[in-house]
Amino acid sequence: MTEITNYITNDYKAIDSQETIATVQDFFDECSFSHFPVIEEGIYIGSIASDDLETFDSFKKVLDYKYTLEGFFVRENMIWLDVLEVFAKNHSNLVPILNEQNQYLGYYEINDILNFFHETPFLQENGAILVVQKKTLDYAIGEITQIIESNNGRILGLFVSASTSEYTQVTVKINLGVMNEIIQSFRRYNYEIISEHFEDNYINTLKERSDYLDKYLNM
Numbered sequence: 001m002t003e004i005t006n007y008i009t010n011d012y013k014a015i016d017s018q019e020t021i022a023t024v025q026d027f028f029d030e031c032s033f034s035h036f037p038v039i040e041e042g043i044y045i046g047s048i049a050s051d052d053l054e055t056f057d058s059f060k061k062v063l064d065y066k067y068t069l070e071g072f073f074v075r076e077n078m079i080w081l082d083v084l085e086v087f088a089k090n091h092s093n094l095v096p097i098l099n100e101q102n103q104y105l106g107y108y109e110i111n112d113i114l115n116f117f118h119e120t121p122f123l124q125e126n127g128a129i130l131v132v133q134k135k136t137l138d139y140a141i142g143e144i145t146q147i148i149e150s151n152n153g154r155i156l157g158l159f160v161s162a163s164t165s166e167y168t169q170v171t172v173k174i175n176l177g178v179m180n181e182i183i184q185s186f187r188r189y190n191y192e193i194i195s196e197h198f199e200d201n202y203i204n205t206l207k208e209r210s211d212y213l214d215k216y217l218n219m
Contacts (some may be wrong), residue, residue, distance in 0.1 A: 004080045008097055008105060014039040015048065015062060022058035024048065037096040037107060038062055038069055044096055044104040046071045051128040073098050075103060076105055080116050083108060122157030127175035130159065131194040134184050136168045139191075144170055147189060151182045 012031070012206065015024055017040040027036070027048045035047040046064060046069025056065055074083050077174045086095050093110040117123065132144065141158070148155055154176040162169035183193055 004083065004113070005076055006107075006110055007116060008076070009054065009112075010106040011107065012036070014044070014104060015094075016040075016060065017045065017063040017066065017128050020058070021053065021060050021062065021065070024062060025056075025058060027198075028053060033093045033094045035070065035090075036053045036209045037073075037094075037104065039104055042104075044073065044098060044102070045069060047092070047094075047096060050179055069141055072096075074108070075100065080113060084106055084113055084117070088111065122158065122173050125156055125173075125175060127156050127173045128179055129176055129182050129195060130172045130179075130186075131169055131184070132172070132191040133167050133194050134189075134191045136163065136166060139168050141170070143189065144172065144191075145190075147185045148172065148174055148182055151178065152176060153182050 012027075013028070014037040017038055024036075033050060035049050037047050038045055045066065048065070048069055052065070052068050072086055072090045072092070074086050076097050076099050077125070077143065083095065087108075087110050095106045095108045096124070097107060099105055144158065146153060153174045156173040156175060158170055158172040160168060161171040186193060
């Protein structure tokens with residue numbers, strides 16, 4: 001699999017803090033970035049947001065609006081899930097990259113990170129998607145993996161796909177194992193099955209009983 005660092009790019013140079021706002025506005029008119037990194041004497045000082053530029057005076061310099069810069073970044077050794085989290089938290093389609101010495105290396109674009117995700121076994125390998133839900137205070141990732149693996153299932157990946165103070169949903173991709181046995185095991189541990197599965201004997205039985213009752217009532 002490709003290393004995430006292969007997606008570091010420097011197609012556009014970081015904006016110097018001495019640039020005029022007018023120059024930066026022209027840059028964003030040509031590109032579809034939500035943010036772009038700004039450097040001062042070669043040091044990264046934050047990212048300027050394209051939405052903010054509408055309220056800036058075009059004749060001033062970027063340095064004059066230093067207080068508006070957003071300081072998010074990632075390290076070059078961060079795993080792709082952590083990088084994706086920074087994208088999501090900052091509502092950005094571009095994230096600057098710094099090394100451990102805080103030197104600016106370049107940036108990631110969101111489309112490249114999503115392409116990286118597409119290469120993972122979670123999407124590439126064949127398997128079934130299972131979405132389960134339990135009270136937030138009661139669910140445990142370790143319990144979820146134990147339920148699947150004790151039924152000879154192999155986990156290709158999992159993540160928390162929804163969460164509130166009351167309930168948490170976890171999405172799992174599985175290959176191997178008998179899906180119906182896995183589903184029924186989750187129910188025994190008080191998990192609710194959110195996704196629909198043809199192999200779910202419990203739901204199929206309920207549906208058959210419902211169909212029979214409808215037929216009986218309509219006689």
